[in-house]
Amino acid sequence: MFSEFAFSIFNNSIEKYHIKDDVYQIFENPYSKDQIEHLLYRKNWIDTVQWHYEDIIRNPEIDPQDALVLKRRIDVSNQDRTDLVEFIDGYFLNKYQSVDVTPTxxxxxxxxxxxxxxxxxxxxxxxxxxxxxxxxxxxxxxxxKCQTKLNILLEQKKDLSLAIDQLLVDIENGNKYMKVYKQMKMYNDEELNPILRGK
Structure with a gap:
């Protein structure tokens, strides 16, 4: 099923990151750009680096200037994350473009x-x-306590994986259809963010 396939790619990314465990390490994607694996691996790498950015910025002794630089990195990371989600949806839109959607x-x-x-x-x-x-x-x-939380997370993984796989089957069979809306985030746009526009 696609969810297990994706989860294994995510784990590969997480384990690779933690070999050096450094937010500034060079990113290398082991998958070719024409594979969905490439997008999934890149997506999770962004998430993994940002996870650790979020840890670092919560250091109560962080230098304010360093915190500002890191906040800017997090902003860029959030945009990259959104872009990757839209690329992955593009993959599914292309994959299911010929499906005959049922009237219901x-x-x-x-x-x-x-x-x-x-x-x-x-x-x-x-x-x-x-x-x-x-x-x-x-x-x-x-x-x-953490084992109890881990057990809940594993159950959540089971449920979310099932929901993803059911959704993809429903789309493939024409029982559900996809529409993708660009996020249209306004705070990064110099024409839409009044603070940026005022400069």
């Missing part, structure tokens, strides 16, 4: 790629919560 077909609350986006974040939550259950410097109580 309905639209889903979110596109396949935005559900896959949530699966990518969930892969990160599972990876890091699992780490917490094995921390040598943590108390047994902490590890037990």
């Amino acid at each position: 077909a309905t639209i889903n609350t979110e596109s396949p790629a935005w559900a896959i986006d949530r699966l990518s974040i969930l892969a990160l939550k599972i990876y890091h919560m699992n780490e917490e259950t094995h921390r040598s410097d943590a108390s047994n109580e902490h590890k037990q």
Whole structure:
């Protein structure tokens, strides 16, 4: 199923990142650009780096200037993440463009790629919560609490994966149809953000 395929790509990305565990390391995509794997791997890498940006910026002793630079990096990362989701949806739009949609077909609350986006974040939550259950410097109580949370995350993965796979089957069979709306984020646009426009 596509969800398990995607989750394995996400895990490859997460494990590769954590070899160096450095937000400034050079990104290398092991998949060719004509493969969906390329988009999935890149998507999760962005999520993984941003996960660690978010950790760093919460350091109460961070230099304010460094925090501002990091905030700008997070802004760029958010835009890159949105762009990748739209590219992944483009893949699905192309894949299912010839499907005959049934007269009773309905639209889903979110596109396949935005559900896959949530699966990518969930892969990160599972990876890091699992780490917490094995921390040598943590108390047994902490590890037990984290194991309980990990069990919930794993159940959430099961449910989300099933929902993604069902959605794709429904689209393939014409029982649901896709519409993709560009995010049209306004705060990065010099014509739409009044602060940027005023400069």
